[in-house]
Amino acid sequence: MNIFRLAADISHAVAIVLLLYKIWTSRSCAGLSLKSQSLYVAVFVSRYLDIFRFVSFYNTFMKLFFIIGSSATVYLMAFKFKHTYQKENDSFPVLYLILPCIAMAFVLPYEYNPVEILWTFSIWQESVAIFPQLFMVQKTGEAESITSHYLFALGSYRGLYILNWIYRYVVEDHVDWISIVAGVIQTVLYCDFFYLYITRVIKGRKLDLPA
Template sequence: MRTTRRPIQVVSTWVRRQPPKVKAFLAVITGMAALVLLRAIVHDHDNLFVAAEAVHSIGISVLIYKLMKEKTCAGLSLKSQELTAMFLAVRLYCSFVMEYDIHTLLDLATLATTLWVIYMIRFKLRSSYMEDKDNFLIYYVVIPCAALALLIHPSTSHVFVNRVFWAFCVYLEAVSVLPQLRVMQNTKIVEPFTAHYVFSLGVARFLSCAHWVLQVLDSRGHLLVALGHGLWPSMVLISEIVQTFILADFCYYYVKSVFGGQLVMRLPSGVV
């Protein structure tokens, strides 16, 4: 007797068989459809940015639960946490000297929890840290981000160094998750709490990207002018889009695993 397949299984099987160009096209179409939906149901698009920060906070809470209850940091990238702490510290500095607001307090809370996670991985749970799997060389992203920040940065009236720091934290945030993805690529198996954490980062990044894109559309492009002139306004949007697409592939397999009833994700070769 032939087994009835779920619609999600049929769709995922069809997508998996498509060539890379078709998959990329489908990803773009899906993203555009999601943007249209968000624009229709969310009237104040500033709420998308708040939602992004809320989802990020949920992800960090899941991470803290994993460290405290399971007493293991297996599958987590210390280098990703260090990059996160780095761009948050720089962004906090920029907030204090350039535009202090409520987001400064939120960044301060996120930095504090990130430093705690780093402390737990480095000292309390060192025995479970997969150092051999966490082999991404962080200067591969720090140095290019610093160089790019020197070349392309805001054209505001602030001190030159502060403008470079601002650009640096924007660029570094876009690629800070790469070491975590490398760990998952090396292990091929992702346990639930780590998967939940990375998926929350993907959702947060998409909401943040949607916030900027919809704000630009609503202002008919005037927001780009408000951010400055030259390449900087475009680089802000590109950075948001890059963050989203870096995590898009993982999020696809996460959703597929959830609908398939799998508690542990198994990533095929070439993913992330």
């Protein structure tokens, strides 16, 4: 554990809390992609198959939090507040994301066993899971402030993990190329959003995309 990984985990947890807060207080999931949230459930379930192998309280708690938090988000969107879900705007074809990730999991795992293949799938899938949400924002041309804060916290989590990998390489001589490449891909997806967030949302303006 290092400060960059801790900050990344906190940023990730804040993103999930912000999303649940937004849905529960507004009683609406308008503007949110159920496809993205469902992909995140698949990411965490496939990654944390070792959840019952105790490493530390922190490790177990965070794994449970990510699985339960993402599952609760999907439940609220798909069932409790489904009448507010804008299905017509959540139209990105997710098979274009899932199938390449499955292929990469079988082609480039560190070891050929079910747990390692599922872990590899989860890394690649997480790198593109946000794409339906970003596509939805692009399609509608705007995002509520709290949705923007959620996306910024989620993007910051990946950016901080890049610093974590740099730190581990320098201090521990540890390199995880799958996580690094997938993390860079995910961070690049956020670049335009980061610019708009800094130039608009932080200044108190609504995140409206340029025409």
